[in-house]
Amino acid sequence: MTDAEVLTLVDRLERCLLAKDEFHHRDHLAVAAVYLxxxxxxxxxxxxxxxxxxFAAHHGVAGLYHETLTRFWLLQVEQRLDRRLALCESVRxxxxxxxxxxLALEYYSKDMLNSPDAKMRWMEPDLQPIH
Numbered sequence: 857m858t859d860a861e862v863l864t865l866v867d868r869l870e871r872c873l874l875a876k877d878e879f880h881h882r883d884h885l886a887v888a889a890v891y892l893x894x895x896x897x898x899x900x901x902x903x904x905x906x907x908x909x910x911f912a913a914h915h916g917v918a919g920l921y922h923e924t925l926t927r928f929w930l931l932q933v934e935q936r937l938d939r940r941l942a943l944c945e946s947v948r949x950x951x952x953x954x955x956x957x958x959l960a961l962e963y964y965s966k967d968m969l970n971s972p973d974a975k976m977r978w979m980e981p982d983l984q985p986i987h
Contacts, residue, residue, distance in 0.1 A: 857886070859943045866890050870907050872914035879911065881957040886947045888933040893943065901930055924974040928960050931986055 857865075866887050868874045887907065891900035904926055912920045936953050938946050960969065963981035968974055 857944050857947060862886050862890060862943055862947050869911055872911055874911070876915040876917070881955075882951050884929060885933055885950050885954055888930050889937055889947045889950050890943070892930065892934055892937055893939055893946070897930070897934060901927060904930060919975075922969075922975045923977050924964070924969065924979045925960060927978050928963070928986070929954075932959065935987075 865883055869879060869883070869887055888900070888904060891903045894900070895903060905921070905923070908926060909918070909921045912918050932954055933950055936950050938949065941949070963983050963986060964974070964979075965982050968979060968982045971979075973979060
């Protein structure tokens with residue numbers, strides 16, 4: 857992806873121009889990188905939350921948003937983000953380093969991740985701490 861393609865992806869997500877099945881794990885990581893490069897962590901989290909909730913509501917799956925997973929993935933991207941690189945290179949490296957969308961299961965039990973509390977608010981991992 858080029859810088860322009862990454863920014864177009866963010867724009868299309870924010871304006872709900874993507875079909876529900878067009879937004880994948882790699883795309884979540886790219887959007888997280890853009891937000892984290894532009895804002896402090898809490899502001900990036902708020903932007904990601906708003907974008908995902910709007911996207912889910914647009915596609916009629918409003919209950920799909922998951923606060924714990926959103927923060928978890930933003931933390932993972934933040935730890936790997938190299939702001940010295942061009943945006944597209946930074947996104948490419950993050951996507952290479954975080955290819956497994958099941959990574960959260962190394963930190964959280966399925967029961968915790970499936971709980972209503974974890975979907976509604978941040979929950980600390982129950983299997984191992986996030987480093």
